[in-house]
Amino acid sequence: MSDAPQNEAATESYSYLGPRGTFTEAALAQVPDARGKIWRSVNNVGEALDDVVAGRSVAAMIAIENSIEGGVNATQDALAKIPNLRIVGEYLVKVQFVLVAKPGTTLADVKVVNAHPVAYTQCHHWLDANLPSHGHIPATSNVAAAASLFDNDLADAAVAPPGIVDHYDLDVLAENIGDNDNAVTRFVLVSKTTAIPPRTGADKTSLIVELPDDRAGALLELLEQFSTRGVNMSLLESRPIGDALGRYRFVIDADGHILDERVADSLLGVRRFSPKVIFLGSYPRADKAPIEYIPRYDDDVFIEARDWLRGVISGEPDAS
Incomplete structure (x- = not known):
């Protein structure tokens, strides 16, 4: 049974990185279709996607990019290796952190801090300045860091989301301890559906592309498939394929929808160039x-060019 909001009559489940109170849960709360449904709390990205593949959940909410740390490697690698998954939406969550401890603990008492590695990195300047001699114990999630304070005495405090006090009897020792007030995490909702959301004019298309070989100019050739068609890439990150040194796949977010002529033409170019292209989805x-x-x-320019070529091939008089 889920530890998140649910309706006994619900027949659909959504998986998210739990337990309750995580940023991932906050992202899932933005999904209208998930309201009133069963929310399955899981321990990691692999488990969330496995729920989707196995049919235990209709979709999973997973973190894919952070404005400070960049791409989430575990998510990118999982999407590259698990077939037939599609991104059907993206959601942004502002990332803020507090330092919490069990009641009665003061800041002067804190010697060891429990924190998720990503959260710890985003707060390390504050921690170094205010707790210069502290130690760090990694946690599996931001909420798990706080929950661990009740499980053992290894840590004196934890880095956690601000809403953690709604779920646990904890005192806030310090607020807004993140090093960057503009930190945002981007989450994506992943499903097995092959239906592509209609284009809105404010869309994004995600791909994972392998280079055909390790040679000079290969990456440039990949990038040209987009630049020569006027398509901007809002994300380009490399991940090792793992079968040999120098072999990489690239995670790409392109501005636009697959039904936009310029994007569709770019994807045709990518497919001709690359031995493996994974289409992850077009979504708002x-x-x-x-x-x-x-x-x-513009779409009309691509369509006119195709009509012109068709006319040349068929022998139609040149109307120009």
């Missing part, structure tokens, strides 16, 4: 920002 951008592009890459 979380920020709803309209995609800007140069007018010569």
